[in-house]
Amino acid sequence: MNFLTEIKEGLTIAFRAIRANKMRSVLTTLGIVIGIVSVTLMATGIEGVDRSFQKSASQFGTNVMYVQKFPWVQGDDWWMYRNRRDIRIEHAGMVERQATLLESVAPVASTMKPAKYGDKAFETAWINGTTNTYLSASGTTIKDGRFFSQEESNGGRPVCVIGANIAETLFPNEDPMGKVIKIGGYPYRVLGLFEKQGGFFGAFTSDNRIYIPLNSFSAQFGSHRDITINVKVSAGEDPEDAKEEIRGIMRKARGLLPSQKDDFNINQQEVLTQAFGAVTGVIAGVGLFITGLSLFVGGIGIMNIMFVSVTERTKEIGIRKAIGARRRTILLQFLIESSVICLIGGIIGLMIAYPLSLIVDQFLPTAMPLSVVGIAIIVALVVGIISGFLPAYRASRLDPVEALRYE
Secondary structure (H helix, E strand, O other): OOHHHHHHHHHHHHHHHHHHOHHHHHHHHHHHHHHHHHHHHHHHHHHHHHHHHHHHHHOOOOOEEEEEOOOOOOOOOHHHHHOOOOOOHHHHHHHHHHOOOEEEEEEEEEEEEEEEEOOEEEEEEEEEEEOOOOHHHOOOOEEEEOOOOHHHHHOOOOEEEEOHHHHHHHOOOOOOOOOEEEEOOEEEEEEEEEOOOOOOOHHHOHHHEEEEEHHHHHHHHOOOOOEEEEEEEOOOOOHHHHHHHHHHHHHHHOOOOOOOOOOOEEEEHHHHHHHHHHHHHHHHHHHHHHHHHHHHHHHHHHHHHHHHHHHHOHHHHHHHHHOOOOHHHHHHHHHHHHHHHHHHHHHHHHHHHHHHHHHHOOOOOOOOOHHHHHHHHHHHHHHHHHHHHHHHHHHHOOOHHHHHHOO
């Protein structure tokens, strides 16, 4: 009897045994169903959150860096960062003049003011003053209209570009292009509308922000503010080399001695990705431990049932051995039976987990790619093989004479 024939016969016997003990099979698979549902939901949750995070992080731009007073990921030294000197517009000018590896540099000053149009208001709009180079030095894109020109920027014209949430609030039923809105009491004409970004960093994206020329911002909302310097690395240049160049210029601009630490940070997308990766790693580890416990309990249940099955079919095993069945054949038969039970439980678990993931997706982002389905099936099969090995081995070692005498 060749190996494929043994597998075919083992599958036939396994399905026959499952049909003969329907209730026991259902109860046996229940532990695996619960375990697979847990594993699948955890995996879809992590995958969905990771995809959403990557999409959100990409909005900061892969070759864009942000020279700021505070680091994006802070430790316990908040007061040290708080006591740093502000970054000034003149620092951005020095970076723009002296850097050789950058495509564009854009200083950004911010404040929070209400934005109004008619009887509608957005009370907590972030007002950003910047230059015409901002669009190329950020990860944002224009959906409609345009960004302000160099002439409008240098002249401090009363023009603005608004985020998606601002537009939805102030212009729910009309086109905002060309309309005049009041920002902190000052009139500004809308030139453009940004694409909606959303995601994890809603407060830091363009959605709740209005961009106006920096000269206009300084005149109406004050010039003595801490700013962010957006810089975009030129195509083909090494971001790390560009980062070191910016660091050297900033240290010189701020008069730091060689022995003094940087009193600024150069933030970039990788900082968020690394921090998020560490967090999701811990969450995944805890989740795998918890779901592993449920699979372990399910596996123990299958092992017990398989021991019962071997005991009940001792005489059958003796007859098969007496007519020439080899130990390998008996071992394979019971391994296939336990694997089939777990595989059925895994498929049922996936059928339950998918609609549950759609429900969870209403509150948290989820995703169930084929890789998650494949992992769930493989986990179910591995549990079946491990759980069924000891009962199958015991069955394969039975003495045919003693097995035939068993009552």
